[in-house]
Amino acid sequence: MAAASVTPVDLTITPRDRRFAREAKPGRWWHGGDPFATAFYNALSATFPKGEAFFVESVREFRHDAPAKLAGEIKGFTTQEAIHSREHAAFNKAAVDGGYDLTPLEERVEFRLDFLKSKPPIAWLAATMALEHFTAIFAHELLADPRHLGPAEPEAAAMWRWHAIEEIEHKGVAYDTWLHATRHWPRWKRWKVKAKVMLLVTRNFTLDRTLGGIELVRQDGITGPRAWAGLLGFMWVRPGMMRRIFRAWAAFFLPGFHPWNEDDRHLIRKYEAEAALGIESNRKVRAAA
Secondary structure, eight states: OOOOOOOOTTOOOOOOOOOOSSSSOOOTTTBTTOHHHHHHHHHHHTTHHHHHHHHHHHHHTTOTTOOHHHHHHHHHHHHHHHHHHHHHHHHHHHHHHTTOOOHHHHHHHHHHHHHHHTSOHHHHHHHHHHHHHHHHHHHHHHHHOGGGTTTBOHHHHHHHHHHHHHHHHTTTHHHHHHHHHTTTSOHHHHHHHHHHHHHHHHHHHHHHHHHHHHHHHHHTTOOHHHHHHHHHHHHHTSSOHHHHTHHHHHGGGSTTOOGGGSOOHHHHHHHHHHHTOOHHHHOOOOOOO
């Protein structure tokens, strides 16, 4: 009882080979001089080099018998994610050069990935599908509400917006790969597994990013109630990214859910128009093998 994909037939996944944080490196508190906002995004960025490499590995495990359209989308997905890993490694290096020690955050990512890799590949794919939903709804909110990056330094804001448009563009790939890999499963089993995985991923994602942010503000000399109030206030109250994505997060559990039930490609078009990306920035790059 395989579920149908609703990924737009005219969707094009276009890797944009851009480079950030090389010459114009972000400052220590690059997000409007706010240590809490900076810590939130730095803690998120610390997960991407190894996390997105894992996403690529997870999806590739199931590409061998994928339909032609899905196989092409997997190729575009893996190329985009490889570039994202590279750019967040450079962004993270700028944070380290600015005085932060990201080692505790990176070790936590390794701990989570080592646990997943001890499981069968279908579990890797399920976790990737859940985490890709997180990145997609973060990306939507980031582009839809300018308050999230409004105070940020231009180079850092450009990197996060670039990443966001590509997360939206490939948001259905892991989910469609999951539908294909579980096409012989009963619908109830598929829903039960994906719901359990999403709940576990949500717990770990929220806990780890919060503790990672607390560690980074501790390195700024901010501890105790001030640290918790500042970070949680940014995450949940104003601008409240975690609160604002709740409805989109909850949609994952609805019958008939698919990431492309909401076609938000208008955010990509809006970004590209505003950023006036040129031929160099939009060029397609060699697809990953």
